[in-house]
Amino acid sequence: MKRSHHCGELSLTHVNQTVTLAGWVASRRDHGGVIFIDIRDRYGLTQIVFDSEENAPLHAIADRLRNEYVIAITGKVSERPEESHNPHLPTGSIEIRAHELDVLNESIPLPFTAEDDVQTSESLRLEYRYLDLRRPKMQQLLQLRSQVSHLTRNFLHEHQFLEIETPILTKSTPEGARDYLVPSRVSPGEFFALPQSPQLFKQILMIGGMDRYFQIARCFRDEDLRLDRQPEFTQIDLEMSFVDREDIIQLIETLIRLIFKETKQIEFPNPLPRLTYEEAMGRYGTDKPDLRFDLPLQDLSEFAKSCDFQVFRRAIESGGMVKSLIIPNGAAFTRNRIDNLIDTAKEFGAKGLAWVKISEDGKLDSSIAKFLNTEALRAALPSANPGDLLLFVADQARVVHQVLGRLRLLLGEELELIDRTRWEALWVVDFPMFEYDDTSQRHVALHHPFTAPHTEDIPLLDSEPLHAKTLAYDLVLNGFELGGGSIRIHSPRMQEKVFDLLKISKEEAKEKFGFLLNALESGAPPHGGIALGLDRLIMLLGQTESIRDTIPFPKTQKAQCLMTHAPSSVSPEQLQELSIRTTTKKPAAS
RNA sequence: GGGGCCGUCGUUCAGCCAGGUUAGGACGCCAGAUUGUCAAUCUGGAAGUCGCGGGUUCAAAUCCCGUCGGCCCCGCCA
Numbered sequence: 001m002k003r004s005h006h007c008g009e010l011s012l013t014h015v016n017q018t019v020t021l022a023g024w025v026a027s028r029r030d031h032g033g034v035i036f037i038d039i040r041d042r043y044g045l046t047q048i049v050f051d052s053e054e055n056a057p058l059h060a061i062a063d064r065l066r067n068e069y070v071i072a073i074t075g076k077v078s079e080r081p082e083e084s085h086n087p088h089l090p091t092g093s094i095e096i097r098a099h100e101l102d103v104l105n106e107s108i109p110l111p112f113t114a115e116d117d118v119q120t121s122e123s124l125r126l127e128y129r130y131l132d133l134r135r136p137k138m139q140q141l142l143q144l145r146s147q148v149s150h151l152t153r154n155f156l157h158e159h160q161f162l163e164i165e166t167p168i169l170t171k172s173t174p175e176g177a178r179d180y181l182v183p184s185r186v187s188p189g190e191f192f193a194l195p196q197s198p199q200l201f202k203q204i205l206m207i208g209g210m211d212r213y214f215q216i217a218r219c220f221r222d223e224d225l226r227l228d229r230q231p232e233f234t235q236i237d238l239e240m241s242f243v244d245r246e247d248i249i250q251l252i253e254t255l256i257r258l259i260f261k262e263t264k265q266i267e268f269p270n271p272l273p274r275l276t277y278e279e280a281m282g283r284y285g286t287d288k289p290d291l292r293f294d295l296p297l298q299d300l301s302e303f304a305k306s307c308d309f310q311v312f313r314r315a316i317e318s319g320g321m322v323k324s325l326i327i328p329n330g331a332a333f334t335r336n337r338i339d340n341l342i343d344t345a346k347e348f349g350a351k352g353l354a355w356v357k358i359s360e361d362g363k364l365d366s367s368i369a370k371f372l373n374t375e376a377l378r379a380a381l382p383s384a385n386p387g388d389l390l391l392f393v394a395d396q397a398r399v400v401h402q403v404l405g406r407l408r409l410l411l412g413e414e415l416e417l418i419d420r421t422r423w424e425a426l427w428v429v430d431f432p433m434f435e436y437d438d439t440s441q442r443h444v445a446l447h448h449p450f451t452a453p454h455t456e457d458i459p460l461l462d463s464e465p466l467h468a469k470t471l472a473y474d475l476v477l478n479g480f481e482l483g484g485g486s487i488r489i490h491s492p493r494m495q496e497k498v499f500d501l502l503k504i505s506k507e508e509a510k511e512k513f514g515f516l517l518n519a520l521e522s523g524a525p526p527h528g529g530i531a532l533g534l535d536r537l538i539m540l541l542g543q544t545e546s547i548r549d550t551i552p553f554p555k556t557q558k559a560q561c562l563m564t565h566a567p568s569s570v571s572p573e574q575l576q577e578l579s580i581r582t583t584t585k586k587p588a589a590s
Numbered sequence: 591g592g593g594g595c596c597g598u599c600g601u602u603c604a605g606c607c608a609g610g611u612u613a614g615g616a617c618g619c620c621a622g623a624u625u626g627u628c629a630a631u632c633u634g635g636a637a638g639u640c641g642c643g644g645g646u647u648c649a650a651a652u653c654c655c656g657u658c659g660g661c662c663c664c665g666c667c668a
Contacts, residue, residue: 033625047628067618084626092628109619111600117629119602119617123660176668196668223667347593347664448668502668557661 001072001102008044012093014077019096021046022072022104024134025065026114035062036095039071040114042139047086047095048073054097061101068107068114068131074100122548126562129553141542141550148259148538149216152236155255161212161238166201168194168218173512176448177221180231188579194220194232197531200516202239203450203488206527207519214238216534225557228480228536228547232555235483236537239529245471245487248528249427252475252483256425264541266423276430277469281397285405287431290479291424293417297404298324303380304394309371311354315394322394323404326381327411330389331357331365338389344410345393350403354392362386409479425477430454433461433468434501442503447472449498450516451486452528458494465501475532477540485530492520 003022010019023041037048050062065071075098086092112120114134125132132138153163172179172193179193195201197219205213217237225231240248253272260266273291280287283296304312304322312322327333333341338355345353356366356377364374384390391407393400412418433453434443443465445451451470453461460468472486489495495517499509509517538550548554555561575581 027628027630029627029630031625031627031630032623034627035625036627036630038628045628049626051625053625081626084628086628089628109600111618113601113618115629121597121602121660124601126660173668177666221667224665226667227662229667445668451668556659558659562660 001074001100003072006043007039007041007046008090010046010077010091010094010096012079015079015094017077018074019077020072020074020100021048021096023070024114025067025069025071027067028065030063033059035059035065037062037065037071037073039073040134042143044090046091047080047089048075049078049095049097050101051097055099058098058101061103062098065103066107066109068110069103070105070107072102072104073098123556123562126548126554126556129563133552137544138549141538141544142552144263144542145534145538145550147263148534148541151259151262152214152216152255155258156212156214156238159212159251161214162210164205164210164213164215166195166198166205166215166217170195170201171512173200177223180220180222183578183580185578196221197235198237199448199450200513202237202529203516203524203527204519206239206241207522207524211241212238213240213529217531222559225555225559227545228539230535230547230551230554231559233547233551234534235531236534237529237531239527241525241527243487243526243528245429245473245528248485248487248530249473252530252532256475256482259537260423260541268423268425272425272427274427274429277428277432278430280428281401281405285401285403285408286479287428287474288476288479288481289426289428290409290412290418291426292419292422292478293412295325295327295408295412295417297401297408298326298381298383300324300380300392303376307372307376309354309368311352312392312394315396318396320394320396321400322392323400324381324393325391325404325408325411326384327389327391327415328385329387330391331359331387333357333389341391341407345391345403345407348403348406349399350393350395353403354394356390356392358384358386358388358390360386423478425475425482428474428476429472430469431472431474432466433457433470433498434465436466443501445498445502446470447484447486449502449504450488450495452489452494461497461501471528473530475530477537480536480540481533482537482540483530483532485528487526487528490520490524490526492517492524495520 001020004020007021007023021039023039026038026040026045029036033052035050037050038045039048050059052059073096075096077094078097080093080095110131111124111128112131114131116135116137133142157163169182169192172181172191173196177196179196181191181193184190184192198215198217202213215237217235218232219235220232222231223229253270257268257270260268275283275289277287280289282299283289285297300322301316305316307313315322342353354368356364356369356372359365362374362378364372364377366372378384381390391404393403431446433446433451435446437444447470451472454469454471457468470486472484474484475482489498496509535547535550539547542550544550553561553563560566
């Protein structure tokens with residue numbers, strides 16, 4: 001019994017045809033003389049009718065069906081009685097009057113049903129992922145993921161890209177995230193690392209003359225998990241030779257437009273807006289601003305310079321700044337709510353959070369009101385209105401931006417300022433090359449150490465390296481970093497200089513990146529590229545709340561797979577073969 | 591490494607603050623009834639080591655300590 005149709009396609013146009021469907025029993029409604037079975041597959045649901053008057057032996061078999069049994073049925077497509085059409089179901093105008101039933105497999109009673117509105121814990125869903133995957137929502141998300149991969153592959157092939165695989169067993173890289181290590185049996189005591197990204201290999205491919213490379217690449221990072229972070233994740237990774245920043249931005253905008261249009265009929269402005277890193281940080285306190293709502297940070301440093309409030313003045317005098325958020329209608333906040341905001345600001349790293357309510361008559365209501373000149377403040381914040389609440393942070397720029405940026409997001413959520421129907425994509429460009437890391441007392445690369453500086457900023461590398469900007473670019477959507485890339489360094493002298501500034505010694509550079517430095521000496525073309533997070537892209541496109549919903553077999557926050565129970569201990573023999581001894585107390589598996 | 595929330599029949603929750611007879615509801619499951627349901631309905635039934643360990647107490651799901659697991663966040667994620 002081979003199926004002739006799937007469970008989502010039959011309609012009134014098929015009436016009187018004899019069809020065969022196969023799928024899972026989604027529900028059974030037993031009315032005695034007649035039994036209704038909903039049969040489900042990836043495509044939909046169809047109602048099957050077993051009538052004891054039409055076929056008593058078949059009805060008796062149907063009586064034994066239970067949820068999630070796998071069945072095949074043959075029968076005639078019939079229009080339902082007029083009052084029994086189900087408008088909620090695409091196939092709701094028809095039903096199959098069965099005359100053959102094949103029970104292909106039975107099922108034990110299961111912990112939850114394969115319905116979208118099933119209320120169950122995520123750990124149970126992960127343990128029984130095969131059931132969870134039967135739910136229409138999960139099926140749609142994986143279909144969406146497949147569709148996006150397909151569109152991407154087609155698009156890039158049309159643009160002369162070669163799809164090339166890079167190694168999964170590779171060399172541990174020193175900077176950046178923690179590596180997943182894989183012991184080598186034939187080289188006792190030595191380890192491969194799983195790639196955090198194909199970065200170095202794709203640069204080598206450019207030097208190898210491949211010109212345009214892409215890969216839908218699995219990447220691994222042994223860091224703690226979050227809502228939008230998994231230890232293994234997938235990137236749409238690409239690299240191009242003989243291009244500049246504009247070429248790559250153009251290409252990716254075209255791809256993103258195609259994906260959003262084809263899958264969700266979402267249109268973006270052309271070109272996408274851009275903010276420099278400095279603008280993004282200054283206005284939104286983050287390098288991945290959510291532009292679905294405004295609520296910008298307001299610079300009050302000029303006002304603060306001459307005001308009587310010492311906290312503000314001192315912040316300016318010690319090279320810091322004062323910025324403010326104007327919370328519309330926030331004057332109605334209770335003292336308790338404001339106290340909670342102050343605590344939150346402290347958790348975010350602020351020393352304090354000053355606040356001012358502007359009452360309906362324009363007067364200031366605040367514990368620091370006596371230090372503030374009302375006219376000067378209103379002049380400094382022309383967009384503040386009576387009824388608003390002003391929140392101030394005075395500190396070094398990094399703290400001010402971090403605290404107010406996060407308060408902006410928090411209040412945007414709480415006050416429901418975020419328009420969930422909007423899609424706001426933008427590029428953030430001109431990232432600084434380095435930032436100074438206080439703990440290690442050295443410069444660290446903001447992007448990665450292979451990122452090329454702006455040509456006009458090259459002299460700054462010697463004089464003021466912290467002011468040098470790079471040819472890096474991040475694509476941001478609704479406050480999530482969708483991807484980032486850069487034009488790379490192709491000059492071996494420049495690469496050495498950057499390693500030097502990062503305090504990576506010649507020996508270390510040679511030992512870790514010798515192959516890259518050699519390759520750069522061997523005729524490296526100018527090149528650049530980008531990597532887009534596929535899982536996050538699907539999460540946003542599919543409007544699901546967690547990256548785990550876009551990955552068929554994700555890990556929990558402890559980086560474990562609840563279905564297979566990986567990771568797990570291994571036999572002493574396996575360890576011995578790998579020259580490994582563990583120091584944990586957990587006994588090895590026998 | 592740190593902070594928060596959670597853990598009770600197969601599932602999802604109530605009960606815990608204020609300890610006390612037989613731990614309760616809904617869904618699911620099992621049996622019976624039922625010829626137009628699509629959250630089917632009706633009747634009956636089974637089902638729990640209250641995550642685990644220890645402590646306090648005459649008595650612990652309930653209070654205390656520890657521990658394990660799940661989720662969210664900070665740190666971390668070039």
